[in-house]
Amino acid sequence: MIDLFNQQNLEDHLPPISEEELSDEEVLKQAYALQEELKDKMLVLGHHYQQDDVIGFADVRGDSLKLAQDAAKIDKPYIVFCGVHFMAETADILTPADKQVILPDLRAGCSMADMANRAEIDKAWAYINGSLSGEKVVPVTYINCAATLKSFVGENGGSICTSSNAEKIIEWALEKGDKLLFFPDQHLGRNTCYKMGIGLDEMITYDPNKFNGGVTPEQIQKAKVILWYGYCSVHQGFTSQQVTSLKKQDPEINVIVHPECSFDVVQAADEAGSTSYIINRVKELPAGSRIAIGTEINLVNRLAQEFPEKKITSLSPYQCLCTTMYRVRPRWLLASFRAIKEDKPINVIKVDELTAKGSRTALETMLSLS
Numbered sequence: 580m581i582d583l584f585n586q587q588n589l590e591d592h593l594p595p596i597s598e599e600e601l602s603d604e605e606v607l608k609q610a611y612a613l614q615e616e617l618k619d620k621m622l623v624l625g626h627h628y629q630q631d632d633v634i635g636f637a638d639v640r641g642d643s644l645k646l647a648q649d650a651a652k653i654d655k656p657y658i659v660f661c662g663v664h665f666m667a668e669t670a671d672i673l674t675p676a677d678k679q680v681i682l683p684d685l686r687a688g689c690s691m692a693d694m695a696n697r698a699e700i701d702k703a704w705a706y707i708n709g710s711l712s713g714e715k716v717v718p719v720t721y722i723n724c725a726a727t728l729k730s731f732v733g734e735n736g737g738s739i740c741t742s743s744n745a746e747k748i749i750e751w752a753l754e755k756g757d758k759l760l761f762f763p764d765q766h767l768g769r770n771t772c773y774k775m776g777i778g779l780d781e782m783i784t785y786d787p788n789k790f791n792g793g794v795t796p797e798q799i800q801k802a803k804v805i806l807w808y809g810y811c812s813v814h815q816g817f818t819s820q821q822v823t824s825l826k827k828q829d830p831e832i833n834v835i836v837h838p839e840c841s842f843d844v845v846q847a848a849d850e851a852g853s854t855s856y857i858i859n860r861v862k863e864l865p866a867g868s869r870i871a872i873g874t875e876i877n878l879v880n881r882l883a884q885e886f887p888e889k890k891i892t893s894l895s896p897y898q899c900l901c902t903t904m905y906r907v908r909p910r911w912l913l914a915s916f917r918a919i920k921e922d923k924p925i926n927v928i929k930v931d932e933l934t935a936k937g938s939r940t941a942l943e944t945m946l947s948l949s
C-alpha cells in the first residue's frame with residue numbers, strides 16, 4: 580500500500596503531465612482521442628464516486644459489485660480502473676494473468692480498507708476461536724479491503740460481500756456456521772445484521788487498537804456477530820440530527836442513505852441501500868419528489884443534474900467527498916493511456932499468485948451467490 584503521508588512518496592506521484600505542458604482542456608481532448616485510438620485493447624471502468632471529468636471516460640460505470648462482475652468478463656489486454664486500490668486488486672484477481680489492470684493514481688486508496696490488516700485479522704481469529712469450544716465462526720469481509728484479507732476469508736471457508744449483496748452473503752455465512760466475524764466495516768455489518776433480525780445485543784465490536792480487541796471470551800461466546808471496528812470516513816460524516824432537521828423542515832422529503840452510514844443514521848432515514856440501490860430509487864421516485872441522499876457527493880451532484888425534475892440534495896451541508904477516489908484525474912488518465920499506447924503500462928496492480936488464489940475462491944463464492 581502507498582504511504583500517503585510520506586512526502587517523498589507524494590513527490591514521486593505528482594501528476595506526470597504538468598499544467599504548463601497541457602491545459603485541462605487539452606488534457607481532456609487528447610485523452611478522449613487516445614481512448615478512441617486504443618479502444619480495441621483497453622477498457623475503462625469507473626466507480627460512481629468518480630468526478631464528472633473522469634466518469635466521462637468510463638466504458639462501464641458501476642458500483643463495487645457491478646465493476647467486479649464486469650471485470651471478470653473483460654477480454655481486452657488493458658483495464659484502466661477509475662476507482663480505488665482494492666477495486667483494481669479485485670479486477671486483477673478476477674482476470675487472467677495476461678491482462679493488466681491499471682490504477683491511474685497509485686495514491687487512490689481507501690481509509691476503511693486500511694483499518695484492517697492481515698496480522699491483526701490473524702490475531703483476532705486466533706483469540707476468537709481460542710475463546711470458543713468448537714463453535715464454527717465464518718469470516719466475511721467487505722470487498723473494501725486488501726487482497727490479503729480476501730485471501731484470509733477464502734482460506735477459512737468464508738466469503739466476500741459488497742453493499743449490494745451483504746444480506747445474501749451474511750445469510751449464507753450464518754447457515755454455514757454458528758457465528759459471523761465481519762470486517763472491516765462495522766456499520767455495514769451492523770446495519771445488515773439488524774435488518775435481518777439480529778438484535779444489537781447479539782453483536783459485539785472488536786477494536787484492534789484495544790487489548791484483546793476490547794472484548795472478553797464470555798462476550799465472544801454470547802455473541803452471534805463480531806464486527807470489526809472499521810468505518811468509512813466519508814459515510815460516517817452523516818448524522819441522525821441531519822435527518823431529523825431535514826424532516827422537520829420538510830416531512831415529505833425522502834431520505835436515502837448508504838449502509839456504510841452509522842446505525843442511527845440508517846434508522847432515522849427512510850431507506851438505506853448500496854450505490855446502485857440509491858440510483859435505482861432516484862430513478863423510480865416520481866417527478867417532483869424531494870430526495871436527500873447520504874452518500875459520496877460526486878454521485879449526489881450527478882444525480883441532481885441527471886434528474887432535474889426531482890429535487891435532489893445531499894443529506895449533509897458539508898461536502899462528503901471521498902478524497903482518495905478524487906485522486907484519479909484526467910491528467911493521470913492521459914498518462915496511463917500514453918503508456919498503454921507504447922505497451923509500457925504504468926501503475927499496474929498485480930496481486931501475488933498465492934494471495935490471488937485464496938481471494939479468488941472467496942470472490943467466486945460471492946459472485947455465485949450474487
Ligand code: 13P
Nearest residue numbers: 642643741742743853854
Ligand atoms: P458500493 O459501490 O458497493 O455502493 O460501495 C460504496 C463504496 O464506498 C465504495 O468504496
Ligand code: SF4
Nearest residue numbers: 689690691811813901
Ligand atoms: Fe473507502 Fe469510503 Fe472512499 Fe469508499 S467512499 S473508497 S469506503 S473511503
